[in-house]
Amino acid sequence: MRILPKKIIVPCEVAVKDVIPAIKALIATELSARGFSQKEIAEILTISIAEVNYLLKGKRGDEQLKKILSSDADFMDLLNSFTQKIVSNDNGADPLSLCILCSYARRKILKQEQACPYDIS
Template identity: 30%
Template sequence: MKPPCEIVVWYVIPSIRSKLAKELLNLGMKQKDISVLLDITQPAVSQYISDKRGHELDFDPEVEDYIKNMAKDIMNGELQSIDLIPHFCHVCKTIKTQEVLCQLHKEKVNIPTTCSVCMESENDHCC
């Protein structure tokens, strides 16, 4: 049994990092600076940018825009590394309401299609 949070760790967070790293690179930030900001290695940033990691999930336009705005706020100095946590959680919560997390859980873990645990969760955590 794999809980939905494991799907977040394996697919959602890497996809957020990938999109954010690409946006920051496009805005002129160096890979080393992105790695410091995201608290990951520079080779991991390189893998995110080259789609060797974190490319499994496509976001809807609302989430894409949210991540682009995160990148702009970082570049403008309005958002620091510590401030990223609630923004990552916001993306996870948004994905949950769009049932993307449930779909990933069903595809990647082969759970019954009738499962609705993700949507019935009453807590306010990311997953």
């Protein structure tokens, strides 16, 4: 019997199931609080209006993870800065990437060890 080599772990595959929905829910909540409609939030996040509705109602994004992320002051500062870039349209037509938020959440808060090119030191 052959011993299999180590498994390949792609941080994005792990994050897309847990971390990114929680981050999107926090962003959607923040944008909604700033007066954006669900349609506008859907366009910003490139998701459906129904998905925005699910995010805002807590049907998407792990509640425990959202609680952990929202209780971290540094993460929330980063999220608020990110949201401010959306609101002020700082970077023009260039799309914003969630990678910096995801990386911070995975490494600094959740203590996940998988390396990502966007990881913050």
